[in-house]
Amino acid sequence: MATIYIDNKPYEVKAGKNLLEACLSLGLDLPYFCYHPAMGSIGACRQCAVKVYRDENDTKGKLFMSCMEQVRDNMRVSIADMEAREFRAHVIGWLMTNHPHDCAVCDEGGSCHLQDMTVMTGHNYRAYRFDKRTYINQYLGPFLNHEMNRCIQCYRCVRYYKDYAGGKDLDVFAAHNHLYFGRAEDGVLESEFSGNLAEVCPTGVFTDKTLKQHYTRKWDLTMAPSVCHHCSVGCNTIAGERYGTLRNITNRYNGEVNGYFLCDRGRFGYEFVNSAARVRKPLVRSQLPEASDKYTALKAASSAIKAGRVIGIGSPRASLESNYVLKKLVGEDNFHHGVSDVDHDLVEMALHILKEGSARTPSLQEVEKADSVFILGEDLTNTAPMLALAVRQSVRQQPLLEQVSKANIPVWQDAAVRELVQTEKGPLFIAHYTTSKLDELATQTYFDTPDAIARLGFAVANFIHPDSPEVHGLTEEELGLAQQIANALLAAHNPLVISGTSSGNERILKAAANIANALAAREKSAVISLVVPECNSMGLAMLGGHKLESAFEAVLNGYADTVIILENDLYRRASAATVTEFLDSCKQILVLDHLHHATTEKANILLPAAPFSEADGTLVNNEGRAQRFFQVYPTPEEIQESWHWLAELGTIMADEQISNWQGYDDLVKSMAEEIPALRGVKKNAPSSDFRVAGQRIPRAPHRFSGRTAMHAGFNVSEPKPPTDPDSPLSYTMEGYRGQPPSSMIPFFWAPGWNSVQATNKYQQEVGGHLKGGDPGVRLIEPAGTAAYSLAVPQKFVPLGGHLYMLPLHHIFGSEELSNQSPPIMGRIPAPYVAINTADAIRMKLDEGDLLSFSIEGQAYQLPVKTSHTIPSGTAGLPNGLPGVPFAELPAWAILNRDIKWKQQPQTTF
């Protein structure tokens, strides 16, 4: 700690910080542009000037850029000094000489850092009367809009895009006062994290193009804290609504999870909520017209359930609550997981590893701090994008710890640090069967079959601790690599092992667990992060339930005849033939979902389930962190959460426990009491009767406009504002004006800070945890009871006339819901099958030629993409891509030609 005097008042601040950080953490208003808590300072904008005095006798002082000055004990500073203030106003004045007269038509307006800072410095009138510089904009793809005239040359965009996120195709061009921030030519921005530019850029140069389609000012949005539903990482988001449609997704800072950023799937995948394919009315297919109201549907559903022998199929993309109520309704024995059997086993195993192993699972924040990483069988950029971004930061850890601290440079001195570190990177090893965007950072990559990856993993574990089983028959090269990885992990302070379910191989998971446990046995503070398929896969596993296969058997054997399918398209979970046979054998099919798909087509009764933005619920992410998401806007009574529908059915059926629930809180309480693993869920967010000073937390900012006109076109008598029985949030602007508890922040705003930079005011210290602790409750802590797995696999042997089909994942295309968002649709690759280049030559196939094969009776004919890394005798099939029918992968694909594979030597690059 250090004491500094700001305008003659003493303050205690953390030593080692820069002055700007310190001032902002103290809650003082000091304008700035180029500094960003996640990226440090470079002193480019000259906006953050303060006076620094030599000692108490110095009355003149000197102007310093506060973001470039380290705090020292007894430092004397002035923010209010006249000269400093004038300097800051002038800097804005200069930045504004070329700024267009655009605020009225600028999408940033109302949440613009430049507007805020201009007001803060008091630069009111334009004094410059000469011509303004102009630029031609670029087309940057379906996600971002470009308006270069508004740029103030702060360099945040390129620092974020290139330095932080590793993008290659955004840069600064030209020179002196002609700087141009964009691509070398028009085209789609390649980075999977490009959307963050809209928040990183303090002006309206980069703005959200999807928001532009239905533009709404930030002050006009009704917002609620939400959690991304598009992968297992569970990033925190803010979802905004106006006039009954969802308008945008922005980042919700969580110091433990996503920090300041989101991936593009999470940011732009929301539009499925507004899709024409939404189920908006209950359908009862035994009557005409099919569309009915809530009560008819409930009656039909309850009599169907009463008449039949019922089983339930849960879903990894539905909330814990919905799955739990379904399980209650149908009974423990009749509750099945709506996931493929491979996924079921793998997630179960992942949960087992996290629960019984000796290494804990890290938050993304901890991943960034890891100084040695080994990734087994995951293409993170496509399966858990934000985890990939965190790994990108982790390779900087070792140089930061070693060189930078030795050179006595503070870590926030970004330019100096990058200059010193150059391309130096900490150890990162990747073993996979396909290339990934992180390969460029890797110390070593190893491309081979899943079994070979597992063998390498087991070998590493064995080198770390001899109790882990030995692997026989490895090549010299592989042994050398295993030794190298083991050494790197052992040498690190915070070694990290990453694996997951996406390659469909349980032995890889076991190998990863062995490595983590071996490290723990050597008394290393090792952590293990396992990627699971969907946003609530982990929660579903913790809830427990049977396999999908047994659901099929139950109906086909006549044990059950009625099925309730929760938020699930079974055609994405099992082969089409099996699902059709199953559904055709059911007497009654009850489906709850948001979008129409192949399974809802077969439903006898279809109930419109609320998607994430219209629902309350809890998800458990891959870290085992339970996170609450809140309903953003009220819906018509026919659209409600699945748990709501099911609880109402339970009440009609006079289920003893369900009919006693008075609301959401009782449901959560009952779940937490019944399932010990989920006990923490109760503490996730305050209960619905929570009030601050007797008031609810408003979802709308106090400047929210149009309340007495928005419904007037329909009826001039204003309806009573809707109330929310499930949470302490109100749907209007009325309520408590101060900062709510961290788990319920509907938007970031502070007086004078309308942009997202207001996040500063909600943090304990800038870039740190939120006041009151970051939201979410960790449910899993390792017990340390697991023994080493002995299941070392044999070497993979190719099969003549067959290809071993491995799953490939795409950030845009592999996830069901985001696939229905038009901006994402524009980025989904065409269906293909990836095969080894040498195999392609042997089969006389060129890139783009059609390859026919069948998996478990399902025929495929797909254009070939050749790959150097897919091992010979195997092939890659994109998972979940539109136009690629489901197959449970990995699996043997039968080729309709006779081909012998040559055993390939392993390739190490």
Next chain:
Amino acid sequence: MFSLLRSMWLTFLHAFHKRETILYPEEKPILPIRWRGRIVLTRDPDGGERCVACNLCAAACPVDCIALQATEDETGRRYPDFFRINFSRCIFCGYCEDACPTYAIQLIPDFEMGEYNRQHLVYEKKDLLINSEGKYPGYNYYKVAGMAIGGKGKGEAENEAPPVDIKSLIP
């Protein structure tokens, strides 16, 4: 006593003054141009819609009786998709006019808006948009703003230099 008589005298004199009240509605009052009456949306000198759907009027409105939605034509020109004023709520404070950066929304000297049915006091864009520049002739926001729209490219607004050649290094 004297003051009482004086007051009576003065009051009596008023009987011979010119009358301030007029026989409305037979006779129409003459209102100053800045009178704050019925709200209209005006057009720019080229006949285009002036309103750029910036939402500032709606935010300024103390009774929140303006609701609109922005949209864009294919050239990038922004305009309101719908624009609604609920005059049964409007207090004719004129804040919307003050807030408007484009002179689009203006209060005019017309107050004859009485209706038997309150619903008829809800005006949509077709009821608000007039074929005139109103009180502030000559101003055309898009001629000043930096956005390119149909008929006006980059660098063609007032006080704008032609677009930068980013391949040039010459100062």
